[in-house]
Amino acid sequence: MTTWWPYLRVATAVLGTAALIRQITLSLTNAHASTTEWGSHIPTVVANFFSFFTVLSNIGAVVSLTIAAIWMLRTRRDSTPEPRWLATLLVCTSTYMIVTGVVYNLLLRYINLDGVSEVWTNETLHVIIPLVMLLDVLFAPRRRALPWSAAVVAVIFPIVWAVYTMVRANFITGPVTGNPWWYPYPFLDPNGPGGWPSVIAYILGIAVAIIAFAAGVVWVGRRRGIRVP
Numbered sequence: 001m002t003t004w005w006p007y008l009r010v011a012t013a014v015l016g017t018a019a020l021i022r023q024i025t026l027s028l029t030n031a032h033a034s035t036t037e038w039g040s041h042i043p044t045v046v047a048n049f050f051s052f053f054t055v056l057s058n059i060g061a062v063v064s065l066t067i068a069a070i071w072m073l074r075t076r077r078d079s080t081p082e083p084r085w086l087a088t089l090l091v092c093t094s095t096y097m098i099v100t101g102v103v104y105n106l107l108l109r110y111i112n113l114d115g116v117s118e119v120w121t122n123e124t125l126h127v128i129i130p131l132v133m134l135l136d137v138l139f140a141p142r143r144r145a146l147p148w149s150a151a152v153v154a155v156i157f158p159i160v161w162a163v164y165t166m167v168r169a170n171f172i173t174g175p176v177t178g179n180p181w182w183y184p185y186p187f188l189d190p191n192g193p194g195g196w197p198s199v200i201a202y203i204l205g206i207a208v209a210i211i212a213f214a215a216g217v218v219w220v221g222r223r224r225g226i227r228v229p
Contacts, residue, residue, distance in 0.1 A: 003076070005140055009069035012132045016062045019124040023117060024049050030116070031175070038173035045175060051168070052184045053161055054104070057096035058125050061133055064093040072142070081144035081226035091146060091221065092154045094133045095214040101130030102213075103206060107187055137217050138224075145225035146218055154214035155207075162203060 027049050034040040049055060068086060081087070104126035165184060172182040183189040187202045194201075 006069040006072040006076075008132070009065040009072075009136070012129060013062045013065040013069070015124055016058050016065075016129050019121040019129075020055065020058055020062070023055070023121045023125070026117065026121075034175070036175075036178060038178060039175040041175070044172060048172070048175065048182065048184070051165065053096070053158075054100050054125055056157075056161065057093065057100050058129055060089075060093040061097050061129050064089045065132075065136075068140075079142070081142050081228060084144060084146070084228075087144040087146050087221070087225075088150050088153055090136065090143075091150045091214065091217050092157065094137050094217050095154045095210060096157070097130040097133040098137075098213050098217070099206070099210050101126060101134075102209065108185065111186070137220050143221055143225040145222045145227040148215070148218060150221075151211070151214040151218045154217075155211055158207070158210050162207075 024046070027045055028042065031040050031042055031045040038044070064086075068082065068090060071082060071086060082090070108126075165188065169183050169188075170181050173180055174182040179191070181189070181191065186192060188199055190196045190199045192198065
């Protein structure tokens with residue numbers, strides 16, 4: 001497994017990169033075709049693209065898988081576990097991608113995305129990459145057992161992203177709707193049917209899920225990883 005696992009990581013990173021490039025290309029194409037000032041404002045469209053948790057999580061997955069693959073290839077004659085910083089990075093990105101896959105399939109799969117996304121990019125970013133990251137947690141060789149504090153580290157980015165998203169939303173005009181607000185996901189929009197109570201419930205639910213999955217990823221690593229003093 002040690003011999004071919006880095007190539008699985010590289011292949012996944014290449015696929016994820018291709019999907020991300022195609023996705024931002026679609027966003028820019030839609031912006032150029034828009035007939036409204038807010039829909040054609042390229043800086044806002046680009047900023048919105050990089051405001052999706054899915055996009056940021058996939059970028060993190062691509063980077064961490066690439067680094068992990070290079071590390072494995074460079075140390076293939078060794079049996080030592082991955083360095084602590086790399087193990088922590090993988091815990092974080094694995095948690096984010098697994099949560100992305102779960103949230104997408106529970107809450108977002110049946111939303112109409114005609115013209116906004118394509119089937120292969122959608123499935124790659126929300127299903128394939130999360131599954132590979134889950135497999136990496138369960139089966140990748142030379143994993144390091146980390147202390148429970150690694151789960152706390154994994155929670156930092158989602159908190160920062162949630163605060164950024166909720167603060168930024170009312171300073172952005174929706175590129176498609178023209179509304180004086182823009183939220184990357186409908187369940188975060190307090191202007192919807194459920195209002196703020198619904199948004200708060202979803203945020204709390206996802207926060208619990210992130211903490212649980214982060215703890216689960218660390219637990220698996222402690223069970224099957226190599227403990228280093």
